[in-house]
Amino acid sequence: MSLLSQQELRSLAHEYGTPLYVYDAATITGQYKKLSSAFAETDTRFFYACKALTNIQVLKHINGLGCSVDCSSINEVKLALRAGFDPGNILYTSNGIHFSEIEEAQGLGVHINIDSLSNLEKFGRKFGHSYPVGIRLRPNIMGGGNLKVSTGHDKSKFGIPVDQLDKILTLVSTHNLYIQNLHIHTGSDIKDVDTFIKGIDVLFDIIPSFHELDSIDLGGGFKVPYQEGDAETDIPLLAKKVKEAFDNHPNSDGRHLQVWFEPGKFLVSAAGYLVTEVNVLKETSATTFAGVNSGFNHLIRPMFYEAYHRIENISNPTGVQKEYSVVGNICETDTFAWDRKLNEVREGDLLVFYNAGAYGFEMSSNFNSRFKPAEVLVENGKARLIRRRDEFEDLLRNQVINQELKMKN
Ligand SMILES: *Cc1c(COP(=O)(O)O)cnc(C)c1O
Numbered sequence: 001m002s003l004l005s006q007q008e009l010r011s012l013a014h015e016y017g018t019p020l021y022v023y024d025a026a027t028i029t030g031q032y033k034k035l036s037s038a039f040a041e042t043d044t045r046f047f048y049a050c051k052a053l054t055n056i057q058v059l060k061h062i063n064g065l066g067c068s069v070d071c072s073s074i075n076e077v078k079l080a081l082r083a084g085f086d087p088g089n090i091l092y093t094s095n096g097i098h099f100s101e102i103e104e105a106q107g108l109g110v111h112i113n114i115d116s117l118s119n120l121e122k123f124g125r126k127f128g129h130s131y132p133v134g135i136r137l138r139p140n141i142m143g144g145g146n147l148k149v150s151t152g153h154d155k156s157k158f159g160i161p162v163d164q165l166d167k168i169l170t171l172v173s174t175h176n177l178y179i180q181n182l183h184i185h186t187g188s189d190i191k192d193v194d195t196f197i198k199g200i201d202v203l204f205d206i207i208p209s210f211h212e213l214d215s216i217d218l219g220g221g222f223k224v225p226y227q228e229g230d231a232e233t234d235i236p237l238l239a240k241k242v243k244e245a246f247d248n249h250p251n252s253d254g255r256h257l258q259v260w261f262e263p264g265k266f267l268v269s270a271a272g273y274l275v276t277e278v279n280v281l282k283e284t285s286a287t288t289f290a291g292v293n294s295g296f297n298h299l300i301r302p303m304f305y306e307a308y309h310r311i312e313n314i315s316n317p318t319g320v321q322k323e324y325s326v327v328g329n330i331c332e333t334d335t336f337a338w339d340r341k342l343n344e345v346r347e348g349d350l351l352v353f354y355n356a357g358a359y360g361f362e363m364s365s366n367f368n369s370r371f372k373p374a375e376v377l378v379e380n381g382k383a384r385l386i387r388r389r390d391e392f393e394d395l396l397r398n399q400v401i402n403q404e405l406k407m408k409n
Contacts, residue, residue, distance in 0.1 A: 003026055006312070006314040012383055013350050016374050018373075019373040021272060021273070022275060022375075022383075023271050023378065024378050028065075029061075029065060031263075031266055031268075034235055035263065035266070038236045039242075041243060042239065042259055043258045044258070044259045045215070046068065046260075047067070047260060048062050048067050048069050048070065048268075049263065050062075050069050051071075051362065052268050052359055053361065055375055056082060057377050061377070063084050068085070068090065068091065070091045070092075074097075074104050077090055088109070088110075088111075090111065091260075092110050092111065093115075095136070096157070097119075099119055116160060117167055120133075123175075123177070124175025124177050125175060128177070129175075129176040132179075132180035133178065133181075135168060135181070135182055135183065137161075137203075138151075138158055138159030138160060138184070140154040140202075141153065150188075151186060152186030159183075179210045181214070181215045181217055182210065182213065183217035183219065184203065184218060186219060188265060190223055191233055193234055193241055196242065197241050199218055200242065201245075215257055215260055217259075217260035218261055221265075222235070222263050224265055224266055224269045226307065233266070269355045269358040270357065272357020274294065274299050274353040275352050277349070277351075278293075278345055278346070278350075278351060279292065281345065287323070287325045287339060288324050289325050292351055295367075296328065297372075298372070299336070299364070300359075301359055301363070302335070303333075303334060308337075309337070310355065313343045313344070313350070315349035315350045317343055318343065323339045325339060325340070326340055326342075329370075366394075372389070373389060374389040375387040
């Protein structure tokens with residue numbers, strides 16, 4: 001699974017310090033090729049859901065692969081433009097945003113998915129038929145790893161519920177809306193490919209009501225293996241079933257529709273490593289704590305989603321295995337792993353967290369006034385710094401410091 005060797009990770013930690021995020025561009029390329037080759041027989045387009053990892057150098061690499069990009073905020077749209085994506089290759093799938101952001105996205109010439117009746121109505125009033133738009137639907141299907149990452153069920157805030165189709169169609173005809181795409185995204189960590197096929201079935205029922213569609217968007221959420229024995233979403237099987245669904249569905253009316261996907265985690269998860277250093281070993285009667293120089297300020301997935309991340313002691317790879325609770329240095333309970341078997345850990349050893357590319361750095365913070373880690377990208381056999389580590393002054397940036405002086409003036 002892992003393309004970077006322990007030796008490479010050790011030497012990068014030595015050169016750039018820890019905690020350190022390292023990304024391997026070749027892994028991202030490999031994941032993209034898995035998708036594009038599996039879907040070679042279907043007219044498909046992939047939009048990288050960049051909220052997983054937005055470092056601009058990573059975005060540039062992904063743009064270079066010919067992949068498009070899906071954004072969750074207007075700032076991500078602007079980052080994608082800055083990274084060189086063509087507006088026609090940018091999709092803005094928002095939720096709960098102010099209409100002014102949609103107007104701004106329209107001005108930038110990107111694809112837009114709208115996820116509320118109220119914004120759809122505002123869009124219709126302002127732009128009528130002059131600008132194509134997509135509708136994010138809530139299919140009322142349960143999918144994904146757990147409730148926190150499931151977005152398509154009947155209590156989810158995301159999308160316009162399909163049972164409000166009448167209201168959508170009224171808006172479409174009142175304002176002569178140009179509906180180019182129908183979108184659903186049912187969640188993250190979706191292993192069962194039938195979840196996507198159920199989504200297609202929901203869409204096929206309503207496709208005939210939209211005469212100007214040129215694509216449907218099945219969202220992202222492909223599962224990646226986090227621990228040994230975990231399965232990845234079976235992409236070739238998914239491609240086969242999607243093709244069959246299109247070939248056989250009576251309601252596809254012979255219309256040509258491009259299929260869009262929005263993989264986030266799938267493209268970048270395995271490409272990322274968080275390298276930390278053990279500050280303190282603490283023996284207690286219940287467990288031995290290995291306290292690293294990190295915490296949920298750098299990688300929150302274990303605490304937020306109970307996510308499992310594989311951990312290795314790369315400083316003592318042949319040491320005797322023992323059980324440790326791997327914890328951070330934050331003044332909150334920030335346990336990365338309970339009772340995890342690791343090669344004997346000594347203070348100063350480097351512990352690597354695998355699968356740290358998606359929702360790792362991106363969800364980091366300066367909690368406890370600690371610095372965010374540096375980021376390094378390994379591309380074409382060369383490593384380079386793509387974000388410097390925070391410095392003390394970064395913590396004060398934007399804070400108003402000389403307030404008293406100003407008030408006297
Ligand atoms: C988060 C998100 C994705 C990507 O989900 P992954 O689990 O990272 O693949 C795709 N589409 C939308 C609309 C999203 O919000």
